Amino acid sequence: LGLAGWEWLHTVMFWCAVTTMLGGTCVAAVFLVLRTRSATSTERAQLQWLMLGGLVMALSFLGTTLTDLQKPPLIGDLLMMLGLLGPPVGIAIAMLRHRLFDVEAVLGRAIVFTVLSGIVLGVYAAVVAGAGLLAPGSLVGTATIAVTALLAANGRGAVQAAVDRLLFGHRHDPYAVVARVGRHIAPASEPAEAMQRLVDALRQALALPYTAFDSPAVGAASGTPVPGAGWRTVRCLALGREVGELRIGRRRSGEPWTVQEQGAVEEVADRAGTLAYAAALVEDVARSRARILSVREEERRRLRADLHDGIGPSLAGTAHQLDALARRAHDPDLAASITTLRDRLRSTVGDLRTVVQGLRPAVLDQLGLPGALRELLAGYDTPSCHCDIDAACRGLPAAVEVAAYAIAAEAVANAVKHSAASRLDLTAHLDGRDLALAIRDNGCGIAPRHKAGVGFRSMSERAAEIGGRLEITADPGGGTLVRAILPAGDPQ
Structure with a gap:
């Protein structure tokens, strides 16, 4: 202060500073060591960087003291500067590498x-x-x-x-997150695709490493979880009942979740619940339709057998008996009436056979599915036809046999008429619980922007009716590949 007689304040200030700084440093060092020993994982690494910075500062101060005794001021100043940089550098590394604080x-x-x-x-x-x-x-x-x-x-x-x-991302603007997700899922054509678009859009909107949705009806995932960080789980409800859960991957372990983020995720979870409920309904409808179709085809097979083997022969035998009775009748009018009745009965038998043929392709009952598929390729010189059919394809459900035969017949007819192919291959085998059917030709192929005709739509509908799928693509070796995957279930 430059006041005469107050020089003793220098001594008081010096010893107070030494006592406070030395004592405070020692206490801080002790508590830093104790806290480091009790810490785990990332927190320990953060504190170790801080401890290293403190050690660098202490060693530099010690070096400065030793150099001051030898009076080389430049070296002492450099050591002091490096020492003062120790703690800030340690804190910076802990923050940027190990995400200390927010x-x-x-x-x-x-x-x-x-x-x-x-x-x-x-x-x-x-x-x-x-x-x-x-x-x-x-x-x-x-x-x-x-x-x-x-x-x-x-x-x-x-x-x-x-x-x-x-x-x-838009973590501070929940409405922007919801709007972005809504725009992203709008072009989807089915709930499963919409769910995948939803998790993709949510991950991008909030700059997350991982998002996923899990439910019995539909599942989707986007990104990869950060190892050790885990995720948060948000329940998704529809009509008051839980239909699945939305998983939000953490960017790091122990990351705080802001109110805005939580609000945005909960809004998106409501949409995910609605999509999951819609997916469950679609799956139920598809299952019900497949069951109805299966029962219908099984009943048709039974009716065809009953009509073909029971009522048909009985009516034909009755017609023969009427024919014999007409020959024995002495009254011409009676004989004419019997003959007319016989002709009507034979016409009825013909109509009955037509009905029987319409119920189900007769070749399936006569030869089975493998034989019926081989019969499709019989008699062609051009293209050269080859088939590879698994013997286990016998005894499949009636609906699967009819769908497979109809798809194969349409694909073979298209290849013969339009492809100008020299070779045609048909393969059918059981892949687990599915029937894999493929028809491949080496013809001119399909145009990049071809317009699907009645045949293509018919094949797709046949596969979709029983819960299968159909793919019509250009074969890598040239030509066209028609591939159908049909759920065969357990063979009967």
Whole structure:
């Protein structure tokens, strides 16, 4: 203070400073060691970096003291500078590498400050230079500078929002997240595709490493979980009952979840629940339709057998008996009536055979599915036809046999008529509980933008009716490949 007689304050201040700093440093070091020993995983690594910085500072101070005794001031100053950098560098590494504290907000604002400062300084310098050249010291130049400063101040919010979206997504704007997800799932054609689009859009909107949805009806996943970070689970409800769960991957272990993020995820979870409920309904309808079709085809097979083997022969035998009775009748009028009755009965038998043939392809009952598929390829010289059919394809459900035969017949007919192929291959085998049917030709193939005709639609409908799928693609070796996967169930 420069006051005479108060020099003793120097001594008091020196010893207070030494006692406080030395004692505080020792106490801090002890508690840092104790906390490091009790910490685990990432927190221990963070504290170890801080401890290393403190050790560097202590060693540099010790080195500074030793060099001061030998009076080389430059070395002592360098050691002091390095020592003072130790703790800040350790803290910086702990923050950036191990995510000490919530560094994202600091990082975002630091980027905004740097970008905005560069823009403002550049624009300000250009405006000042231009104003000085055009109207030095005038009111117009001053007003221009003021307007530039106001624009820069207003632009900070826009730059901050842009940086936040770039680094962290729309986590602070739940409505933006919901709107983005809604736009992304709008083009979907079925619930499963919509669910996949939903988890993709949610992961992108919140800049998450991993999102997934799990339910008995539908499942979808996007990204990969961060090892050791885990995920949060949000229940998805529809009509008051739980239909699945939405998994939100953490960016790091122990990451806080803001109120805005939670609100956005809960809104998206409601949509996911609705999609899962719709997927369950679609699956139930498909199962019911497949069961109805299976029962229908089984009943048709039974009716065909009964009509063909029972009623048909009985009516034919009755017609023969009437024919014999007409020959024995002595009354011409009676004989004519019997003959008329016989002709009507034979016409009825013909109509009955037509009905029987329409119930189910007769070749399936006569030869079975393998024989019926081979029969499709019989008699062709061009293209050269080859087949590879698993013997286990016998005894399949009636609906599967009819669908497979109809698809194969349409595909073979298309290949023979339109492909100009020299070779045609038909394969059929059981793949687990599915029947895999493939018809491949080496013809001209299909146009990139071909228009699906009645045959293509018919084949697709046949496969979809029993819960299967059909693919019509260009074969890599040239030509066309028609592939059907039909759920065969357990062979009867």
